Amino acid sequence: MADNNGVLARIRDKYTDLSPSARAIANYLQQFPLTIISDSTAEIAAKTNTSKATVSRLFRQLGYASHQDAKQDVVLQRDAGIPVKQTLTQHDYIAAELGNLQRTLESIPAEEINQIAAILAKAPRITLIGYRNSYPVALHCRQQLKQIRPNVRLLPQPGQSLSEDLMDLAEDEIIVVFGFRRRPRIFARMMDALPPERTILLTDPTGQVYQDKVDHTLVCQLGNQFAFDSYAAPMSLVSVLCNQAYTLLGDEGDSRVSTITQMYAQMGELDPE
Known part of the structure; x- marks a missing residue:
């Protein structure tokens, strides 16, 4: 590849130099970039009323050795979490989300789910850490855990x-890190600073590079079919872990839930159903 600007950026840079036929292909690729991955050269030619030779020539004009090189560029961008626009049907979204969820939950042994749920239920203190797009997942986990047990905090503030805050970590404190792709640069240094034997990591496949720095690594599938990553699988995994922790807490969890529910009513914090 000539550089790593991505197919769409190269089309914008070269657009005025393209022939009318090449522009027709470029217009189509700008509207449906992921067809570079899913369609063959012949299929792109058919959809744009051009020829295979014109499609191949366009990719060379964009600085790629071949269609395959352009395809690899798009795959690398989506695997890195870079949005790539695509038009899909509602059925496509449903199928992809179900696939992400199934692959995520089936890849984690039930024994490991139970083991981590027990840790979340019984640890004296829990710290949850999430940056950028991982922060909402960590916040969701905090909201669920706080309903069933005390001493749960979310970082960074x-x-x-x-x-x-890392200086104040107690020796019996469990740290749960949420680190999905497009992590900030500080992430690697933070992982080096955490105690591996008390750290659990929820991440996407790219985060497995940190698995030697933690006690448990739970891999969630975010998909690469859409422009933006899907967090349905991570959110569902959090729900599975917290529900199982609640079950393990027994009467202790029930008592806390009941007390909090009474406080909601006393404070009038929730809309009446």
Whole structure:
């Protein structure tokens, strides 16, 4: 590949130099970039009323040795979490989401789910850490755990750094890190600073590079069929873990849920159903 600007950026740069036939292909690829992955050269030619030779020539004009090189470029972008626009049907979304969820949950042994749920239920203290797109998943986990057990905190606090909080980690504290792709640069240094034997990582396949730095690694599938990553599988996995932790807590969890429910009513914090 000539550089790593991506197919769409190269089309924009070269557009005025393209022939009318090449522009027709370029227009189509700008509207449906993922067809570079899914369609053959002949299929792109048929959909744009051009020829295979014109399609191949366009990819060479864009700086690729072949269609296969352009395809690899798009795959690498989506695997890195870079949005690539695509038009899909509702059925496509449903099928992809179900696939992500199934692959995620089937890849984690039931014994490991139970083991981590027991840790979440019984640990004296839990710290959840999530940056950028991982933060909402960590926040969701905190919301569920706080209903069934005490001493759960979420880091980093808005506008705050992390170092002073890591200094206060107790020797019996469990750390759950949410680190999905497009992680900030500080992530690797943070992982080096955490105690491996007390750290659990929820991540996508790219985060497996950190599996030697933690006690448990749970891999979630975010998909690469759409422009933006899907967090249906991570959110569902959090729900599975927290539900199982709630079951393991027994009467202790029930008592806390009941007390919090009474406080909701007393404070009038929730809309009446």
